[in-house]
Amino acid sequence: MRKILLTIFCVIQVQISWANDGYKLWLQYLPFENKAVAEYYRDYLENIVLIGNSPTHSVIQKELEIAIEGFFDMKNKPGINLNPSTALVWIGTEKELSKDILPELQSQINQLGDEGYILKYLHGKVIVTAKGNAGLLYGTFALLKQIQTREKLENLDILENPKIQLRLLNHWDNLNRTVERGYSGFSIWNWHRLPHHIDQQYIDYARANASIGINGTSITNVNANALVLTPEYLEKAAALADAFRPYGIKVYLTARFNAPMMLDNLSTADPLNPEVQDWWKKKTAEIYSYIPDFGGFLVKADSEGQPGPHNYGRTQADGANMLADAVKPFGGIVMWRAFVYNEKTPTDRIRQAYDEFKPLDGKFRDNVIVQVKNGPLDFQPREPFHPLFGAMSETPLMMEFQITKEYLGQETHWVNLATMWQEILQSDTYAKGKGSTVSKVLDGSLHEYKLTGIAGVSNIGTDRNWTGHHTAQGDWYSYGKLAWNPDSDIQKIGQDWLKMTFSTDSDFVKTAQGIMNQSYETLVNYMTPVGLHHIMARSHHWGPGPWVTGGERDDWTATYYHKVTKEAIGFDRTENGSNALAQYAPEWKAMWGNPETTPLEYLLWFHRVEWDKKLSTGNSLWDEIALRYQKGVEGARWMQSEWTKMNGKIDEERFSHISSFLAIQVKEAEWWRDACLLYFGQFSGIPLPAGVEAPKHDLNYYLNFKRNFVPGI
């Protein structure tokens, strides 16, 4: 017996080790951590009345049920209170609210917009109210967030209106369910089963989006397939629109500019041709017969092979206005992307959108909004803000952020994108003097835009946790919060998200937020320090490719952008070079025009600099680049070691998943550093400075490193 005892495992040590695949996102409604907390909220949760009757009210009721089920152990569920006279939480629109309560709230209700809400503690009761149903749903989610983040309810006095009207996700999802630049599996839209099967995931998608205030979704790729405009797919899109409607979410479609030719054999797609105009009017009426509240079109034209008005010698305004006229009678809008450039245009690629759109300012219909990427190139790890912001006082502009991380490590790197977005949103355009931030362009206050909007290119896919990396859920979350209010405090956003998603444990929240705060600069350092850009591998954009040159298009190569020689590196965009700098305000021209006053973050974006040039840090350019690559790698290792400390603080499944991805991140950070320093080092001819680790392989290894079927193309 003694011998056996030595090898015995006792198996009954079951811990709170429940698997958590992350599907519930920030709507985990984690169980209350102790009895006191549970008892505090129990009073409220046992005594809710929801007044009114609509599909959105049903959705609110269901959400409260799900939340209560999460907060309490099944065996300790709150009882039922059917007596409104003792209710502690009142949820209803202003029309539904008790006349006893209304007068005291009237002055606040007067400040509410259509989608706003009030969350207020009044005479011992929590009041959730709004003008409309969507606001009421947002208010309910706000109340639940208070509870999820364990805030007291007695101090509640919140009045919130969204600062931006159109808050969209853009899915680059193809009809065959691949996702362009999607790294979390495939499209969640199962077109084949639609319209007959509405998957629970569509509902959970709508719940998640409504909880952060997203009110629109463009469900198909901007590299558009005209088929989505045919009855076969309109019937399916309509089924999605029906499912999303109670959540205040409208469906938008991408319009392929030559659809009249592809679907009905018209001989032209010229936007000034009456037959073409008529085709779009009829097609639009047909779409509205399927989807009465169809939001409108999102269009990528004259860019990267997509057809557009240029094919007929027309302007972007001609194209947009034709579609705008078609959707106008139905209240629809057109989101026209400014991401227009052409390899045959001889100027610097990053100049082209401004050159094209600035002269069209004021020439668009009032239901057109021009969608502009955050920077003038293409979602690089770091770019200065796009010069169109601030430059279009007569044409509403909306922001396009990329939530999916095409150029930022794709799904396996932890990067808190809110840090980057805040940098852009708080950039000063100086359009109307100091303080003319990009956020003020977007919320319409700077130019008094009638239409305001923001779009985020979705990072959602079929992965069990939606986004590949568990932490990429946080990018979806913070995008929604910044869409609601682009001046939001991203520290608060991050804390709330961590508490709602993982744990309210303060040590966990502090450590995880520490990682998040370092993550963006760390990534920039190990990928594209000192203003380097577009040096990733060809086509799939995964990993380093500073050697990419030649091929189909010069403006899709790395050498086009870094122009490395034995003497220097960088793209001169001052008046001595491409003069893209001229598109910015004089304040920026002064600062960025001079390499001495240009922040190192943008140095090689605007300037060509010699390898041995001494920088403000005291380092030569070469040493600075090398040391930043090294710092990036060390930052990734630090993130990994910080995360290791969180073992046991959250569920094992998500902890391990993130650990595994952090190991990949460290490995790939080293890959970036080694590949880039070996490649550029050939030109600089200068040894690596002290403190920078020797590369693991020789340059040939990196040049020949190839993986098949890299996702996201």
Added chain:
Amino acid sequence: MRKILLTIFCVIQVQISWANDGYKLWLQYLPFENKAVAEYYRDYLENIVLIGNSPTHSVIQKELEIAIEGFFDMKNKPGINLNPSTALVWIGTEKELSKDILPELQSQINQLGDEGYILKYLHGKVIVTAKGNAGLLYGTFALLKQIQTREKLENLDILENPKIQLRLLNHWDNLNRTVERGYSGFSIWNWHRLPHHIDQQYIDYARANASIGINGTSITNVNANALVLTPEYLEKAAALADAFRPYGIKVYLTARFNAPMMLDNLSTADPLNPEVQDWWKKKTAEIYSYIPDFGGFLVKADSEGQPGPHNYGRTQADGANMLADAVKPFGGIVMWRAFVYNEKTPTDRIRQAYDEFKPLDGKFRDNVIVQVKNGPLDFQPREPFHPLFGAMSETPLMMEFQITKEYLGQETHWVNLATMWQEILQSDTYAKGKGSTVSKVLDGSLHEYKLTGIAGVSNIGTDRNWTGHHTAQGDWYSYGKLAWNPDSDIQKIGQDWLKMTFSTDSDFVKTAQGIMNQSYETLVNYMTPVGLHHIMARSHHWGPGPWVTGGERDDWTATYYHKVTKEAIGFDRTENGSNALAQYAPEWKAMWGNPETTPLEYLLWFHRVEWDKKLSTGNSLWDEIALRYQKGVEGARWMQSEWTKMNGKIDEERFSHISSFLAIQVKEAEWWRDACLLYFGQFSGIPLPAGVEAPKHDLNYYLNFKRNFVPGI
């Protein structure tokens, strides 16, 4: 106040409405339904000792933890017993078991094979034992199944050995993550993240398979990409093999026959060429350096465009033996598919596999097993058993079933495939007189095969419930159970699966099993009654296509098989026709050679019959066909109405999901009936008999019905 009351919802009526996306399969470990049941099993579950130490032991421990967590409410978890002297459940291999217990079990232990297990109640203790670790894991799952199905433990006296050695899943998964004939999303293998990230889903995949005795998996498509044999992918396959190893599951790879040419530019792939043979030997050694227990190769050659030995005038045996020689030193095997046919061969397609392989009987190496589909055509809703079964006494044959429902309604139809499989497994080949069933061919007892095997083409994908239809999980489950023992009672299999997956409620189990029992015949009736076959749509095989004719290959059309005219329909396979019937035993030739004695299920498979021919049912052929189509539709509606009664018996999410798919099934059953009867009716010229509903549309509607991006190609 009174006015408000009228519109109040009280929201706190939270029911047991927890969402269940089906991810846990039959390993739900559903909570005990009442205190008495919980207390009965608590005694055992609080007092388990697991003896020994290995990766498989860790897996066993973890599984017990997961199960206990499921069975008990978190607040009522069993305590810890560290005292083996009071243990009630002992789990250990024969080497690890107490010497006190061993003598009484010795005679049973002597009957154990490598993978077998004993589950026995002995002197107040439950003993789980086995010779090896895999058996111990299987035994543990068997114990947990007893508890999941609420069986008493005091009567336990089970000794089980698998009847078939190789029990594999075949994934037709491509390296780009599409799945050929996959209808539940995309491949669960995320090649890009491998080998660095082992997803929890791989572990859960291994758990599920081990729980039903699957011991091998071929992870890539038989339409093979040679890249999987390169270091890039071997490293990834090795990571999967490492993850699966503790679960007793070996990894197999599909070998593209011309890989030496594709990967290393050899000028030939001739299996008798020494350079080619040498290439495969080196390649195999390389594979084993990555995966020391690599199972071997699965090969599709000379079929549907795949390269093979025919390209060099060699036989299938030449091809198989070359690979067999390469894996032999490492203990590997070759599974060589018999699904070989060619449109240039002038004989009936269904004859060709037999014609090709029968003369090769005895010419294969002893580590080759020939993998034969259940029927001679291609996984049709109903086919007679493949004539090779029983015909190859000197060459081991293994079965290939298709769990994915390429021709059986794909993912949205509920069809209990076990019914069909049992029909095949219990078919009598008469090879050694009456009772020479296909199951006895497979378990090796009929011909004393040294190697036995069975493969199921996986229905697993990225869908949240793995298999698209929740009930298709049951096909995966029953496949595993029949692989373990092809003579298993499928009623017991179905009951166990329903209890473990959904509910132990007897009313639920009875009703759901009633549906399952009717589902197969129902589907055959609405798709291919009276022996019709291969009348589905072209290419994607979704929906009816009896009109499919012409094009690339005649043997891929419907008209090749039904040969409809105004006078008659059906394929004459008697000696007056293709004489495929000659491949069967005399007993079958006698029965199937005569239309009067041929069961109606196979009538048009073997015979051409005139429309007005009076059948044994008293109906003319046309009326019989029409009435069976109608019966199929009515059967599908009955399944739907039976299922509706189950509302509230299981969780809302899975109930609704299945309801939604049943609505699609009814709709598609009507589609099949209407399309086929309209098409064939043109030829018969006879009106529909009484009781058959008029078609919803005209024939043109069905001929022109087209959907884009149908999955599974």
